[in-house]
Amino acid sequence: PDPDVPDPDAPVVKMGNINVLKTDEAKNPLANAVFKLAASKEDAAAEKWVTDAAGEVITLTTDEKGAFQVTGLQVDPETGEQEYYLVETSAPVGYALDGTARVVVAKDDTEVDATVVNKDNKWVPNLPMTGDDARLILLISASTLIVAGGAALYIYRRKEQANN
Structure with a gap:
C-alpha cells in the first residue's frame, strides 16, 4: 500500500x-x-x-x-x-x-x-496522625506488660507468703 x-x-x-x-x-x-x-x-x-x-x-x-x-x-x-x-x-x-x-x-x-x-488546605504542624495503627499496637503492648507485671508480682507474693 x-x-x-x-x-x-x-x-x-x-x-x-x-x-x-x-x-x-x-x-x-x-x-x-x-x-x-x-x-x-x-x-x-x-x-x-x-x-x-x-x-x-x-x-x-x-x-x-x-x-x-x-x-x-x-x-x-x-x-x-x-x-x-x-x-x-x-x-x-x-x-x-x-x-x-x-x-x-x-x-x-x-x-x-x-x-x-483547596480553600481548606492550610499549613498544619507535622504531628503524628491520630488513629494510626501504631497507637493501637502500643496500647495493646502496654496493656500486656501491665498484666504480665501484675501476674508476676502476685506469684512472687504468694511464694513469699508460703515461705513464711
Missing part, C-alpha cells in the same frame, strides 16, 4: 491527555501532591483506579511547578474526549488532604484541565 494514502478501513485510535495544576490559596505551586484517576464517580468512591497497559495503577505526582500531565488515555473515538475523575490521594507535607473527586476531560490538547486549589 501507498504510505501517503491512508487506508480508509484502518481503525483510528484516539488518545487524550490531562494536564493538572496544584496550588495553595496564594496560587503558589505545590509539589509532591499525589493523584489517581478513576473512570467514574462510583469507581473513585470504591477506589477502583485507572491502570496502564501493564495493569499498574496510574499514580500522578506534581512536580516543583505543581503540575503533572498524563498522556495516552483512552477517549471516545467519535468525540475525541473522555471524562475521568481525579482524586488527590496524598497531600504535600504540611497540607490537609483534599479527597474530592473532580471531573477532568481527557482530550488531545495542551490546556490545563484542572487547577486544584
Whole structure:
C-alpha cells in the first residue's frame, strides 16, 4: 500500500491527555501532591483506579511547578474526549488532604484541565496522625506488660507468703 494514502478501513485510535495544576490559596505551586484517576464517580468512591497497559495503577505526582500531565488515555473515538475523575490521594507535607473527586476531560490538547486549589488546605504542624495503627499496637503492648507485671508480682507474693 501507498504510505501517503491512508487506508480508509484502518481503525483510528484516539488518545487524550490531562494536564493538572496544584496550588495553595496564594496560587503558589505545590509539589509532591499525589493523584489517581478513576473512570467514574462510583469507581473513585470504591477506589477502583485507572491502570496502564501493564495493569499498574496510574499514580500522578506534581512536580516543583505543581503540575503533572498524563498522556495516552483512552477517549471516545467519535468525540475525541473522555471524562475521568481525579482524586488527590496524598497531600504535600504540611497540607490537609483534599479527597474530592473532580471531573477532568481527557482530550488531545495542551490546556490545563484542572487547577486544584483547596480553600481548606492550610499549613498544619507535622504531628503524628491520630488513629494510626501504631497507637493501637502500643496500647495493646502496654496493656500486656501491665498484666504480665501484675501476674508476676502476685506469684512472687504468694511464694513469699508460703515461705513464711
